[in-house]
Amino acid sequence: MARKGGGFLSVSAILGSFFGAAMIAGAFAYFNYKFSEYKFINFTEWTFYKQKTLFEPSAERYIVVFYSSNTPGTVAYLNKVKKTDYPIVAIDYYQNTAPSGDNIEFVKSGTNTTLKFIQRFNIYHTPSVFIIKKSGDGLYKQDSMIRQLDTLEKLLVTVDSL
Numbered sequence: 457m458a459r460k461g462g463g464f465l466s467v468s469a470i471l472g473s474f475f476g477a478a479m480i481a482g483a484f485a486y487f488n489y490k491f492s493e494y495k496f497i498n499f500t501e502w503t504f505y506k507q508k509t510l511f512e513p514s515a516e517r518y519i520v521v522f523y524s525s526n527t528p529g530t531v532a533y534l535n536k537v538k539k540t541d542y543p544i545v546a547i548d549y550y551q552n553t554a555p556s557g558d559n560i561e562f563v564k565s566g567t568n569t570t571l572k573f574i575q576r577f578n579i580y581h582t583p584s585v586f587i588i589k590k591s592g593d594g595l596y597k598q599d600s601m602i603r604q605l606d607t608l609e610k611l612l613v614t615v616d617s618l
Contacts, residue, residue, distance in 0.1 A: 497576065513590075517587060584604065
């Protein structure tokens with residue numbers, strides 16, 4: 457005597473396995489895509505200047521702040537930030553440089569480099585902040601989402617806990 461419904465059970469098991477594998481592949485593709493959204497910056501191709509010298513990064517990670525020196529209080533706020541594990545690189549949209557401190561480098565660049573920087577990292581607001589991590593000789597990869605400067609204290613707590 458043949459079992460009834462045996463064929464249906466095997467078809468549902470096969471379809472269930474297929475859809476489960478498809479969901480896992482979809483999740484992997486989505487997270488792979490989200491990871492690829494993070495951008496690279498190559499300091500050997502793009503030139504940034506401290507007051508009178510070239511900025512040559514040497515740390516493993518940096519906190520990057522893109523700000524406008526025409527916004528009152530931003531430079532004072534950055535100078536008051538507590539010392540962190542990662543140095544801060546502050547890039548001014550208006551190409552002015554403030555005196556650098558112990559844990560902060562104020563840098564500027566030419567107009568073309570500034571525009572490329574804004575376009576590469578999709579910066580829509582100033583001041584913005586994010587972390588970059590060394591990937592090679594002069595090559596750094598974005599290591600966090602781009603946030604507003606008012607979230608810098610939360611970002612520093614996150615950085616200190618890494």
